[in-house]
Amino acid sequence: xxxxxxxxxxxxxxxxxxxxxxxxxxxxxxxxxxxxxxxxxxxxxxxxxxxxxxxxxxxxxxxxxxxxxxxxxxxxxxxxxxxxxxxxxxxxxxxxxxxxxxxxxxxxxxxxxxxxxxxxxxxxxxxxxxxxxxxxxxxxxxxxxxxxxxxxxxxxxxxxxxxxxxxxxxxxxxxxxxxxxxxxxxxxxxxxxxxxxxxxxxxxxxxxxxxxxxxxxxxxxxxxxxxxxxxxxxxxxxxxxxxxxxxxxxxxxxxxxxxxxxxxxxxxxxxxxxxxxxxxxxxxxxxxxxxxxxxxxxxxxxxxxxxxxx
Amino acid sequence: xxxxxxxxxxxxxxxxxxxxxxxxxxxxxxxxxxxxxxxxxxxxxxxxxxxxxxxxxxxxxxxxxxxxxxxxxxxxxxxxxxxxxxxxxxxxxxxxxxxxxxxxxxxxxxxxxxxxxxxxxxxxxxxxxxxxxxxxxxxxxxxxxxxxxxxxxxxxxxxxxxxxxxxxxxxxxxxxxxxxxxxxxxxxxxxxxxxxxxxxxxxxxxxxxxxxxxxxxxxxxxxxxxxxxxxxxxxxxxxxxxxxxxxxxxxxxxxxxxxxxxxxxxxxxxxxxxxxxxxxxxxxxxxxxxxxxxxxxxxxxxxxxxxxxxxxx
Amino acid sequence: xxxxxxxxxxxxxxxxxxxxxxxxxxxxxxxxxxxxxxxxxxxxxxxxxxxxxxxxxxxxxxxxxxxxxxxxxxxxxxxxxxxxxxxxxxxxxxxxxxxxxxxxxxxxxxxxxxxxxxxxxxxxxxxxxxxxxxxxxxxxxxxxxxxxxxxxxxxxxxxxxxxxxxxxxxxxxxxxxxxxxxxxxxxxxxxxxxxxxxxxxxxxxxxxxxxxxxxxxxxxxxxxxxxxxxxxxxxxxxxxxxxxxxxxxxxxxxxxxx
Numbered sequence: 099x100x101x102x103x104x105x106x107x108x109x110x111x112x113x114x115x116x117x118x119x120x121x122x123x124x125x126x127x128x129x130x131x132x133x134x135x136x137x138x139x140x141x142x143x144x145x146x147x148x149x150x151x152x153x154x155x156x157x158x159x160x161x162x163x164x165x166x167x168x169x170x171x172x173x174x175x176x177x178x179x180x181x182x183x184x185x186x187x188x189x190x191x192x193x194x195x196x197x198x199x200x201x202x203x204x205x206x207x208x209x210x211x212x213x214x215x216x217x218x219x220x221x222x223x224x225x226x227x228x229x230x231x232x233x234x235x236x237x238x239x240x241x242x243x244x245x246x247x248x249x250x251x252x253x254x255x256x257x258x259x260x261x262x263x264x265x266x267x268x269x270x271x272x273x274x275x276x277x278x279x280x281x282x283x284x285x286x287x288x289x290x291x292x293x294x295x296x297x298x299x300x301x302x303x304x305x306x307x308x309x310x311x312x313x314x315x316x317x318x319x320x321x322x323x324x325x326x327x328x329x330x331x332x333x334x335x336x337x338x339x340x341x342x343x344x345x346x347x348x349x350x351x352x353x354x355x356x357x358x359x360x361x362x363x364x365x366x367x368x369x370x371x372x373x374x375x376x377x378x379x380x381x382x383x384x385x386x387x388x389x390x391x392x393x394x395x396x397x398x399x400x401x402x403x404x405x406x407x408x
Numbered sequence: 409x410x411x412x413x414x415x416x417x418x419x420x421x422x423x424x425x426x427x428x429x430x431x432x433x434x435x436x437x438x439x440x441x442x443x444x445x446x447x448x449x450x451x452x453x454x455x456x457x458x459x460x461x462x463x464x465x466x467x468x469x470x471x472x473x474x475x476x477x478x479x480x481x482x483x484x485x486x487x488x489x490x491x492x493x494x495x496x497x498x499x500x501x502x503x504x505x506x507x508x509x510x511x512x513x514x515x516x517x518x519x520x521x522x523x524x525x526x527x528x529x530x531x532x533x534x535x536x537x538x539x540x541x542x543x544x545x546x547x548x549x550x551x552x553x554x555x556x557x558x559x560x561x562x563x564x565x566x567x568x569x570x571x572x573x574x575x576x577x578x579x580x581x582x583x584x585x586x587x588x589x590x591x592x593x594x595x596x597x598x599x600x601x602x603x604x605x606x607x608x609x610x611x612x613x614x615x616x617x618x619x620x621x622x623x624x625x626x627x628x629x630x631x632x633x634x635x636x637x638x639x640x641x642x643x644x645x646x647x648x649x650x651x652x653x654x655x656x657x658x659x660x661x662x663x664x665x666x667x668x669x670x671x672x673x674x675x676x677x678x679x680x681x682x683x684x685x686x687x688x689x690x691x692x693x694x695x696x697x698x699x700x701x702x703x704x705x706x707x708x709x710x711x712x713x714x715x716x717x718x719x720x721x
Numbered sequence: 722x723x724x725x726x727x728x729x730x731x732x733x734x735x736x737x738x739x740x741x742x743x744x745x746x747x748x749x750x751x752x753x754x755x756x757x758x759x760x761x762x763x764x765x766x767x768x769x770x771x772x773x774x775x776x777x778x779x780x781x782x783x784x785x786x787x788x789x790x791x792x793x794x795x796x797x798x799x800x801x802x803x804x805x806x807x808x809x810x811x812x813x814x815x816x817x818x819x820x821x822x823x824x825x826x827x828x829x830x831x832x833x834x835x836x837x838x839x840x841x842x843x844x845x846x847x848x849x850x851x852x853x854x855x856x857x858x859x860x861x862x863x864x865x866x867x868x869x870x871x872x873x874x875x876x877x878x879x880x881x882x883x884x885x886x887x888x889x890x891x892x893x894x895x896x897x898x899x900x901x902x903x904x905x906x907x908x909x910x911x912x913x914x915x916x917x918x919x920x921x922x923x924x925x926x927x928x929x930x931x932x933x934x935x936x937x938x939x940x941x942x943x944x945x946x947x948x949x950x951x952x953x954x955x956x957x958x959x960x961x962x963x964x965x966x967x968x969x970x971x972x973x974x975x976x977x978x979x
Contacts, residue, residue, distance in 0.1 A: 100483050105816050106974060109967045116964035121926050123957040127933045128907065130950045162905050169908040465810045467978040485812050493810035499802045501732075503739040515728045516811045560807055570810075 145187075145194035152195060160196030163188055167202070171209065171308065182218035186210060189227060197234035200241075201306050203227060207244035208300070208309050211252040215399035216386070221252040240303055242266025243276060247296060256287040275299045294320050311407030315400060318363040319386040325360060325368065326376045326389045332356065333374055343374040362390075409479050411568050411599040412441040412464070416473030419459050433459045435624045436473055441601055441616075443567075446594050448614035449603035452706075456623040457603040458496060461572050465493050477568055489518055492561030496572040498553060502546035506532060506556055509545060510563055517564035531559045536585055550577035558586065562593070569593060571602035575609055587613055607706065619706070640675040641698040644682075647691040654684035672698060725813050726821040733825020734832075737791055742829065745783055746836050752779060757844040768848040773859060773941040776841035781866045781937070783837070784830050785873055785897055791829070792877025793889035795822045796969075800978055809978070816970045823878055823966055830870040838863050855943035861951065862940040868958035869934045873897065875965035876929065882969040883976065900929040929961060 152159045167188040189210065192202045209217045211224040225248055231241045246262030249255045260283035267276035279295055286292045294317065301313035332355045336344045344350050347359045347367060359367040366379045371392065378384055381391040385400035416436040423429045434456040441447045451457050462468040464475055464482055480487045500509055510528040519527060532538060535555040540548070548556065554577045561569055574590075575583045590600050590613055604610060610617055611631050619626040619634070627634055646669055651662045658677040663670045673681055675697070685692055737743075756775050757768075796819070799805040808818065841863075845856065876896055880889035899906065903925060910921035934954055936946050 100481075101485060101814070102483060102974060105814065106971060109816065109970045109974070113964050113967035113971070116960040116967065117927075120957055120960040120964060123953045123960060124926060124930055126953045127930065127950065127957060128904070130947060130953065131904070131933050162902060165905055165908050165912075169911065462806075462978070465806070467806060467809055469975070469977055485814055488810060488812040491810065493807065495803060495806040497803075498807065499804055500807070501736065501804055503736055508735075512728065512732055513807065513811065516725055516808065516813050518812060557807075 145191045148191050149194050156195045160192050160199055163192045163195065164199060164202060167192060167205070168308070171205075182209075182214065185218050186220060186223050186227075193227065193230060197231070200231075200235070200238065201304065201309075203231040203241055203244055204304050204306060204309055207248050208312055211248045213252075215397070221248055224248050224252070237269055239266045239269035239272035239276065242269065243273065243299065243303065246276075246279075247300065250287075250292075250296065254288075256283055259283065259287075273299050273303055290320050290323055307407035308403050309407065311403035311405065312400075314406045315385045315403060318384060319388060321363050322378060322384060322387060323389045325362065329360065329368060329376045333370065333376065337374070344370055346370055409443075410440045410476075411443040411445065411478060412439075412447075412601060413476040414439040414460070414464075414473075415475060417460065417463050417470050417475055418472040419456075419463060419468065420471045432623050434463075437620075437625055439618055439625065439628065441599060443599050444594055444597050445615045446590060446600045446613050447602070448610040448617040449601065449620065450605065450607065450610055450617050450706075451603075451620040452605055455620045457620060458572055460620075461493075461570055461603060464570065465491075489564070490567045492564070492566040492569045494557045494561040494569075494571045494574055497576060498557040500545050500553065500556065500560075503544065505542050505544050506537065506548075506559075507541040509556065510560060513560045514563050519564050527563060531563050534562075535559045535589070536582075551579060551582050554578055554582070554586075558589065566598070568599045568601065571600065573604055574602055575604065575606055583609070641672050642675055642678050642681075643694075643696045643698050644671045644673070644685070645669070645693040645695075646685055647693060650688065650690065652684045652688045652690070654687075655681055658684075668693065722814075722817060726817050726824065729808075729813070729818060729821025730824035730828060733795070733822050734828050737826070737829040740791075742787060742791065743833065743836075745787060746833065746840075749779055749783055749837055750840055753840050753844050757847050769845065770941045772841070772844050772848050773862075774937060776837075776844060777859070777862050777866065777937040777940070780834055780837045780841065780863065781869065781935070784834055784866065784870050787833065788826065788830055788870055788873040789877055789890055789893045789897070792826055792874055793881050793886045793893060795826060795878055796881040796973065797884070797886050797889065805978060815974050819878060819882065819966065819970050819973055823874055826874045826878070827871055830874065831867060834863065834867055834870070853943075855945075858936075858940045858943070858946055861946045862936050864951075865934040865936055865954060868954060869931055871962045872900075872929050872931075872958055872965070875962040875969070879965045879969040879972070882973040896929060897931065900931040901935070902932065903928050903930045904932045930957065934958070 148159070149156065167185065171185060185206075189202050189206045192199060193206075196202075206224050206227040210227065211217055211219075211221040213219045225245065228241055228245045228248065232238070232245070235241060242262050243266050246259045246266065249259035249262060260280050263276050263280035263283070266272055267280055275295055275298070279292065279299070282292065282295075297313045297316045297320070301310050301317070304310060329350075332350055333344060335355060336350055336353055339353065344353070347356070347370060349370075350356045351359060361367055362378045362384065364378075364380065364383050368390075369377050369379055371377050376390060377392055378387070378390045381387055381395055382398060384390075385397060385403075387397065391397070414437050416438055417434065418436040419432075419434040421431045421433055423431050437460060449457050449460070459468065463470045464477070466482055466488075475482045477487050478490055504512065507525075507528055510531065511524050514524045514527060515521070529541070532541060535558050537552060537555050537559070540552065545553070545556070554574070558571070558574065561571070571590075574586055578586060587609065590602070593600055614631060616628065616630050617634070618628045647667060649664050649667055649669060651664070651669055651671070655662065655671055655673070658673050658681055661672045671681070678695075682692065682695070753772075753776055757772055796805075799808075805818075809815065838860075841859065842852075842856075845859075846852065873893065877889065877893045880892045884892070906921065906928060907925040910918060910925045913921050933950070936950075940946070
């Protein structure tokens with residue numbers, strides 16, 4: 099082999115080896131770094147500072163920060179639990195750089211406001227964020243919707259919620275539910291029907307998979323609540339009829355109260371616990387449950403919401 | 409063993425946007441150069457001389473054929489220790505001094521460090537640049553750069569030396585010195601292979617020449633052999649400013665300067681021309697054979713082949 | 722072989738120095754001392770922060786600019802000026818030439834960074850009046866910056882081996898910018914689907930990862946850098962640079978020098 103051929107062969111082999119090695123070490127670095135990248139955000143003094151340093155390339159930087167927020171929140175990094183500390187600064191920076199990035203405000207309303215482990219537990223921050231959005235996008239009905247949503251769901255301030263929904267319903271393109279929700283607020287505040295309407299609207303007015311997944315999970319929990327209310331009524335009837343509590347769903351079928359065993363939103367049959375209360379089989383798969391979880395159950399942090407939202 | 413064996417070296421470039429058009433720079437070349445020979449590689453610009461040299465140096469890769477220098481394939485890096493190369497219109501790192509440049513090259517050629525400064529001094533003196541060792545190359549004239557180029561080519565005492573247009577940029581004194589240097593190298597037993605389009609240099613120096621044109625080898629041999637095929641001419645000089653009609657009839661080219669006239673005409677017409685002058689009672693000053701130069705050879709031979717090549721194209 | 726490589730490396734270094742590259746140190750010194758003095762008047766506890774941030778960012782940026790501007794010409798300038806002919810007609814292998822140039826350029830940058838580091842520590846001393854243990858992490862940040870230089874040098878050399886100085890500069894600079902955001906590129910690749918996903922993932926792994934080598938922010942806050950990060954970054958930078966160099970060698974091996 100001529101020396102030139104030798105060099106070619108050696109160089110090619112070394113190149114391939116180094117390519118493989120660099121990719122492998124890169125993956126290792128990613129694991130070590132995953133938290134660090136976002137924490138660098140905390141080192142920036144303020145969103146205004148970021149804007150100044152962006153040299154005018156605001157749009158691109160906003161997209162980058164937004165992608166980081168989505169990635170981080172989506173828990174793609176080595177399956178760690180989501181850390182909400184960074185969500186607020188990330189969203190602030192994103193919306194300072196690009197005040198018209200609507201989905202960032204939606205994200206904030208849906209995930210900054212709720213209490214942990216479902217959110218950051220910062221409803222006031224969420225309100226602030228959305229107000230900022232409204233200042234920059236005064237004709238966007240969706241922002242008023244988000245505002246009302248946070249007031250209703252997390253602050254339980256029904257008056258302000260109604261106000262926000264009413265205002266938003268006047269704007270062009272508003273979702274038809276908004277007027278209805280505003281109107282019914284006085285009577286139905288706090289009940290499942292209202293909640294269902296709100297989550298439905300949320301689901302229909304965004305493309306973001308995580309927000310939609312979140313909404314669906316809530317809707318399913320509401321479904322369970324309604325199902326359990328109805329079934330609990332049947333259990334009561336059984337009790338009055340037979341004098342004892344039913345031990346399983348088949349008892350209810352046998353008593354002619356049900357035609358078949360009903361299934362929960364995950365497709366599994368409901369069960370009756372020893373104390374006659376209705377339960378779902380796998381509460382972990384149904385986040386946000388208000389009814390149907392065993393006594394003493396603590397819900398884990400909801401995972402894989404975006405799978406539902408697809 | 410031949411000093412240089414060129415075995416069918418050829419080069420075709422693919423040009424054009426999609427690299428489909430083929431441009432032949434050199435057709436398969438077969439040539440042998442002997443040791444201690446000064447060999448001239450002649451041809452007009454664009455004939456393929458530089459391409460051949462670059463292929464021998466490993467700067468350009470041939471599309472066919474191979475070559476050997478001192479019995480070793482040119483692809484073998486060991487060969488490079490035995491050869492020196494002066495490229496056309498060389499340019500060197502202008503931020504270095506002559507001393508630094510030559511030491512750099514010397515080291516790359518494997519000259520042992522402790523001999524280096526002395527060698528550099530000697531070779532600079534040899535090429536006629538004894539006092540410029542510490543001058544930065546950016547301050548050198550073209551002629552000085554040419555000499556530095558020769559210096560770097562012979563610094564490591566190679567057995568075979570390749571020069572591409574070594575006389576370019578030199579004044580007549582310089583050219584004379586380079587010619588002397590080349591003859592010195594030959595006396596030292598080195599082989600000198602140089603390309604040029606200045607034919608008088610080739611005539612003066614070369615043992616043998618090769619003529620290349622349009623990428624093809626046209627002739628190889630000693631200068632005398634090549635020019636002997638061309639018919640000789642003679643030159644007549646006489647007093648007076650009259651050109652006899654008879655002379656013109658013989659196909660003479662006449663030039664009159666002041667009160668002498670000069671005519672060049674074919675050798676066969678010599679006697680007739682002298683008779684014509686005697687009839688007119690013109691006083692003959694001299695009659696001398698004109699040596700056929702390579703230039704005539706070139707013009708005649710190559711024009712003919714260009715025409716035939718034009719016919720084929 | 723080694724003496725030829727070191728010969729070429731030394732010559733490359735000499736060229737850079739004589740090309741007055743090191744004058745950039747003067748600009749750097751002016752910048753840093755100006756900042757240190759200015760910041761000393763603002764105080765409120767962030768002087769150290771500013772000095773480290775500014776100092777290290779300047780070391781990094783100055784170095785990258787020098788690396789690109791010298792690196793792109795390393796091979797193409799020699800071909801253009803035909804100084805390469807007399808070098809390659811000697812027993813120098815083509816790969817030795819590339820490797821020698823690489824070490825020459827890398828050496829220049831390391832020396833440059835060394836002097837700048839002295840400047841940074843000097844400014845730090847001036848504003849903080851004494852050194853703390855946490856300042857040692859600045860050395861790690863500097864080490865990472867040097868790893869960055871190695872990668873940029875190898876890329877500049879790779880481009881120089883086949884394209885003109887202008888194009889090489891554009892490529893090298895673009896890769897630098899993309900490389901700074903390479904982690905975001907990988908994030909984006911994770912969310913993409915189909916053919917885009919395949920394409921962006923491939924790109925995301927081939928592009929140099931400079932974001933991991935930039936720990937200036939955390940070091941400015943006195944935070945430590947994990948040992949495993951140091952280890953993996955070292956491996957990564959060395960592997961990547963070797964890879965780019967091999968690419969340059971392979972290309973240069975085949976190049977016809979017209």
